[in-house]
Amino acid sequence: MRWLHKVLGTVCAPLFLLWLISGGVMIFCSFPRLGDKDLPLQDTLAASAALPSEATLQAKLQPGEELTALALTTHCGEPVWRVETSEGGYLWHADSLLTTATASVPEAWYEQYASRFSSAPIVAVDTIRHIDTWTPYPRVKKDLPLYRYRFDDPEGTYLYLSSQTGDAVQFCTRSERIGASCGTIPHMFYYWWLRQNRTVWLWVISIFASLAVIAAFTGLYLGIRLYLRMWRRTKRLRSPYKRQKTLHWHLVGGVIFGLSLTLFALSGVMSLYDLPSWIVPQHETETKRKEAQQVEAPQLGRSDMYDYRLLLDLGGVQQITWRSYGGHPYYEVQRHGQLESWDALGEAPQPLHLTEEDIKAKLTPVLGTADMQIELMDHYDNYYASLNDKYELPIYRISAQDKESSRLYISPTTGETRYYSLNGRVKKWLYPFCHNLRIGFFAEHPTLRIICMLVLVLGGLVVSVSGVVLGFRYLSRVIRRAKSRRSKNKR
Structure with missing residues (x-):
């Protein structure tokens, strides 16, 4: 030995x-990430009487075609509907509902959009045909080639745009690149x-x-x-x-x-x-995780839902996405660069707050049992802890008596779900705890952790x-x- x-x-x-x-x-x-830096820079939707009703949208679909995702957003500065169905995906003009070409990005759009990220002049535009040091993720391959914009600013900013969609993929400064070169990359x-x-x-x-x-x-x-x-x-x-x-x-x-x-x-x-x-x-860990985190099909035209166009009166709305949790419809609204969730039921927009009944309606068929303990937790624990204080509190903690001894953490304001089986909870003691001490105690005492x-x-x-x-x-x-x-x- x-x-x-x-x-x-x-x-x-x-x-x-x-x-x-x-x-x-x-x-x-940490390694530089785009995060939500692009959200405040996206175009705002204007209230318009020409926007169709949900019934009109439903009628646009073919018989037997099931709606799986729906969002009112912008594409290259123009308001559009992003629609996904059992038959495929569509991009419709917001007012006329005429189909637009999904891959069509005007050449002028790239520079126009890039200039929103910095007031400094653009000194160079590079075409990146493979993932590079600052875009090392395989998921980026679908956006290739990338357009890298280099700005003449003191921060040494790089911006990567997808040639396929025109969306931002990465944003990083010189100091972030130096930190990553000495940290995450090696x-x-x-x-x-x-x-x-x-x-x-x-x-x-x-x-x-x-x-x-x-x-x-x-x-x-x-x-x-x-x-x-x-x-x-x-x-x-x-x-x-x-x-x-x-x-x-x-x-x-x-x-x-x-x-x-x-x-x-x-x-x-x-x-x-x-x-x-x-x-x-x-036993069924992956199946239960996927079903617990699965995005439900949007619900349109219910009599107990208010008109979605009322959301535009809130001001600063950039995107509206139709969501549902346990049969409870709601809207995910991107507004002033922030994501908000608004209850779709009632006569006027109200912030979403999922109840224990909503949680049970969602999880009972997923877990195969109604025997679950639900509590509203106002502190971090060993399986739900953030080192940068970014995790939402309070949060629903659900403990189920199933084969997996499932533990779930569900946001009452967004429905975002984290699922851990007993196997997953044991692994969290090995990683991340044994690697970076990420547990509840150190999340609440960050200086001691450092x-x-x-x-x-x-x-x-x-x-x-x-x-x-x-x-x-x-x-x-x-x-x-x-x-x-x-x-x-x-x-």
């Missing part, structure tokens, strides 16, 4: 050094040439992380065994390498931080995979830096011995 640790440690110590330094950066700098191997093929990327991460788990665990085992031997001999817990400083600090640091390094590497690889069913059995994370990072650096030095010495000895053997053979 000592030889195994020596070989794997030589290989993995530089990896741990890379992961720890970049992980320390990630505590303070930590998660977000190199565009590797991310081109997600399967290869997964294999590379998995192999390196698995070797790191073995290296850290064998080192922890050897360190504890060595200390136990010293205890039996001297009745004192002391390092036998007092004069060999590098070995001494590697041993001390490894015993103290070896478990955290092992769990760090293990949780890193497990973040990419589900927890095996032989550890915690799963201190603990930095202590673990610094302790891991002691182990990895000393490991790099020891690995270099080991390789030097191996090379010298190989040269010595060659010289003897020549004689």
Whole structure:
């Protein structure tokens, strides 16, 4: 085992050094994302008497054609209906309901839309024909080629637009790119040439992380065994390498931080995979998750619903999407760059608030049981916790007595659902807790979490830096011995 640790440690110590330094950066700098930066820049819908009623929209569909999604929005500055049915998708002009070409984006639109993101002049427009460093996600491939706009501003802004839809895909500044270059990119191997093929990327991460788990665990085992031997001999817990400083600090640091390094590497690889069913059995986890989070078909023309056109009187409305939760219709409204949910029932718009009856109506057929405990939670717990305080509170927490021991968290104002089986909850203790300490306690004490994370990072650096030095010495000895053997053979 000592030889195994020596070989794997030589290989993995530089990896741990890379992961720890970049992980320390990630505590303070995340990978740039578009997020909701584009929402305030989208066009506003104007109230119009020419907008059709829901009955007219329903009549536009062919007999037997089922509506699956509906939104009143804008496309390249023009108000349109985005319609999805059992027969396909359509884009209709808002007033006339005439079909428009979905792929048609006027050339002038790209620069006009890009100029909304910055008042600075555009210095260059690049055509990106493959995912690059700042768009490393496979889902972006459907938007290729991308148009990258570079602005002459102090922030060094990049904007990526989809050539297929004209929508924004990514927005990042120079400081965000520098932070990601030192943090997320080396930590998660977000190199565009590797991310081109997600399967290869997964294999590379998995192999390196698995070797790191073995290296850290064998080192922890050897360190504890060595200390136990010293205890039996001297009745004192002391390092036998007092004069060999590098070995001494590697041993001390490894015993103290070896478990955290092992769990760090293990949780890193497990973040990419589900927890095996032989550890915690799963029965219908994926089916229940999909059904619990499934978007229900919109409901049109109900007599107890008010006219959707009243929503436009709220002002600043950019998009209206028809939604339903457990048979309860509501509107998701993008307004002044913010997403709001408005109850569709009644005589006038009112903010949505789902009741326990709505929750049961949705979940009883999904979970196959009405035996569930519903509570309105006003604090984070270990499975619903945000490190940047972005998760909604209060939130419905539902615990069901089914085969999966299902736990769900449902927003009373949007219906957004998070589903965890017992298998999923066990995995959350491995990742993210063992990787970035994301649990309820640390979510409510963020400063303490940062201190603990930095202590673990610094302790891991002691182990990895000393490991790099020891690995270099080991390789030097191996090379010298190989040269010595060659010289003897020549004689």
